[in-house]
Amino acid sequence: MTTLTDDLTTQAPALQAGTPVRLAAAAPGLWRVLDARGLIIGHLESLRLRQGVRYRARRFHSASRTFRDLGDFWSPDDAVDCLRFAR
Template structure:
């Protein structure tokens, strides 16, 4: 898998009622921001064949590193993983 650099991927829209918003961080990378304005993780789009997978990551302050939570075929599943991994 690789970052999708050759084609621009539009930001996914969180499902209605999900209390987060996405803010661009880099091409194919978005910050996931909760209702209080805190960044709770990153959502990264990756191309795989003709499809797009979404990688969920959270920042761990104790280690000062990102924790890979998983890769999903659905942006909503990746966002839920970030939300509930707190």
């Protein structure tokens, strides 16, 4: 039997058709967001909350060698758009 938690940790969220990125599994509940050239533009993390599933957009900051959270979104598409346009 598959539960919502299982789906969050193994299945990449579905993105709108035509979105020019793809998701590659990085860890349970975490995916690398790759642009059309295959370059990593950030990470998408799924978070299960009492109100529902949120998606966190994260980007690596090379100067500090840490990840920075760009925001939490109700839609995986909104989180990916944040990574695509906030360069």
